[in-house]
Each structure stands twice: as structure tokens, then as C-alpha cells.
Amino acid sequence: MTTSSRVASDNPIVYIVDDDSSVRAALEDLLASVELRSLTFGSAKEFLAHTMEDVPGCLVLDVRMPGLSGMDFHRQMTELGIGLPVVFITGHGDIAMGVEAMKNGAIEFLTKPFRDQSLLDAIHSGIEKDSERRKSAARTSELQARWASLTAGEQDVTRLVVQGLLNKQIASRLNISEITVKVRRGHAMRKMQASSLAELVRITEKLGM
Template identity: 45%
Template sequence: MSELRQTIFVVDDDEAMRDSMTWLLEGEGYQVACFASAAEFLGARSDEMRGCLVLDVRMPEMSGLELHEKLDALGSRLPIIFITGHGDVPMAVAALQRGACDFIEKPFHNADLLSRIERALELDTEIAARRQRDDAISHRLEQLTQREREVMKLVVAGKLNKQIADELEISMKTVEAHRARVMEKMGVRTLAELVKAVMTVN
């Protein structure tokens, strides 16, 4: 878990469904926030939200699938579990192909929903850790000078020090100095670690 507590965000236009979900999830010790419409959730949404979204496929005005598309466009990484009626399964499968986390058919067993939520929260934890790592790498990259970036690009491309020196028209000694500073600023010890770090954010 990160500093921000994970919350189960339930978006469903059926009040009875929202109430029973709240009762079930709070009974399991989860923090729950309910919304009666997709628009209501969008109004409250922020990039800092952690947890997962339990989303009804069929809702008036804006469907769960339309909300998923909007969230996708906003760059949201919140795992989504769709709640579907029997006829909505093909739509839910299409949503999975577009990046949704899971779907569950009504009527469902509480245990099935809880296990899916647990998986979604684990995924959210992984996503948050990845984002933290990517942010740290991006921050390190920003510390590099223009020349260090040029040297790093050629190092990552597999060029030898002599080739880099020739290409940039600088001495081998200068290449070695820049290369050492790049490794230090990027917090890596080996070329493989450097390549991996650069690939992560590109």
C-alpha cells in the first residue's frame, strides 16, 4: 500500500446495488466511495486516486464503457472491474481488450467479486510502484547535461567509447568522464541497467 489509501470506487445508477456493495465492502474493511452516475464520478476523479473502479456497464446518459473510454483518454490507470448483465458479455470482453482489468456477470457471488477486487488492488499497487520508479528515472534524466545525454544515447545504442569520441568529435578521456557521470546520475552500475532504465521511460 502507498501513502494514499486504496479505495473501491463504485459507479452504478442502481441505489440498492450501491448500498449492498457498500455494506459488503465496508464489512471486509475496504474504504468505499459510491457514485450514481459516470458524470458524478468524472467530477470527483483525480490522478491521485488509488484503488479500483467497480463499474456498471449499463447506465443512462453515459454508459460504463463510455466512462472507460473517457478515463482512458485522461490517462487514468485505475483498474476497472465491469459489472455486466448476461447480454453485455461481448461488450465487456471488448472492454478487456481495451485495457479493463476484469468483468463479473450478475448475479454474482460476493466471494467472486471480492477475489476480483483483491486482484485489481494488487494490480493498482504494481502500477503505482511502476509510476514511482518511472518518475524517479525521469527525474534523473533531467539532471543530465546536453552532452551527457548525447553520450548516453550512443552508449545505449551499443557504440564503443572510440566510436562515440569520433562521432561527437571529443577525446576518449572526455567520453569516459561523461559516461561515468551518466552512470552516477542515473544511479546504475552496469550498461544493462542503464539500457533498462532508458527503455523504461521511452
């Protein structure tokens, strides 16, 4: 594994997995020329042994490699919990292979030799996609933490509130007083940081409720 670190560590990073050392070096130089950090690996196994940085990134992946091929590794990424967008590069690709890669979510499938700008465009697209994915995941995690801060009773009331039930109906459904419903509802609104019922509904929808 080698690394290029011309910019700050909190910037995006591009992971390059290719068994050809000359290709790895050329791609590393290309990315450094546009001030993109990179880490290079000679195999998928070597990449998996590395702890990924907690920053947006993109994976440039060779299709054919000894051991676990790029295509096989791409299929396993979801199971392994790796959400990095993938840009395939290959000197042995065909249309069917490219179609399969794109169907499986690859950003691009480039056949060598390819234009440097085509690769850079694909990488930037991948980094942007990963950045948005990470923001969405962080937002969902924050909402889940808010929901977990509610008591069981507050959660019960909230579920019925967002269904459109009135306080009196909720009290009857849960066999509690209407005052208790109002108190739990108020606590839930505050903990969920919802300024209105409409906002509370939107939050619970994002949580899949």
C-alpha cells in the same frame, strides 16, 4: 457521493459507480465488511467531478446508466488519463457485451445476481494490478528525472555508450576529446545511479531509448 472510511486513508480505495442507490449501499456495506474503503457515485459524470486519491484502487462500474453509460465511459477512460482497473456489474449484460468489455481491459464482467466473493476476488485482483501499475509508473518517472538531470553533452555520450561504442569512437563521433568523453561518461553513470554499463543499458531500455 458517499464514503466508507473504516480503515486508514493510505489504504486502497474502491470507486463504485451505479445509478441504483440500493446497489451502491449494498456494495458499500460489502466492502466495509472486509475493511475496504469505498466511494460511491450515481453517475460517471459525478465520478469525474471527484478528485481521485493518490492510492491504489479499482472501479466497480454499472453497464447501463442514464447519460454516459458504463461501457461508453470505459472506452473514454484512457483518453481521460484514468488508469483504474474496471470491474463491470450489470443486470442486462450479454455475451457480446462481456467480450467487448474484457477486450477493452476490464478485470471482470459480472451479471447480477453474482456471488459476493466473485466481486471481491475481482476487486482484489484490480487493486493488485493498479498497485503494480503505480509502482512501475513511479519507477519510470524516477528514471526520467535522472535522465533529465544529465547535460545535453552527457546525454549524447550516454546514447553512444549504450550502443557499444568505445570512448575513442565516441570522441570522434562527437568531435570532442577522449578525456571529455570519460568525464561525461562518469558523470552520467553517477547521475543515472548505474553501477555498471549493463545496468546503464537496462535503464536506457526502460526509458525506450
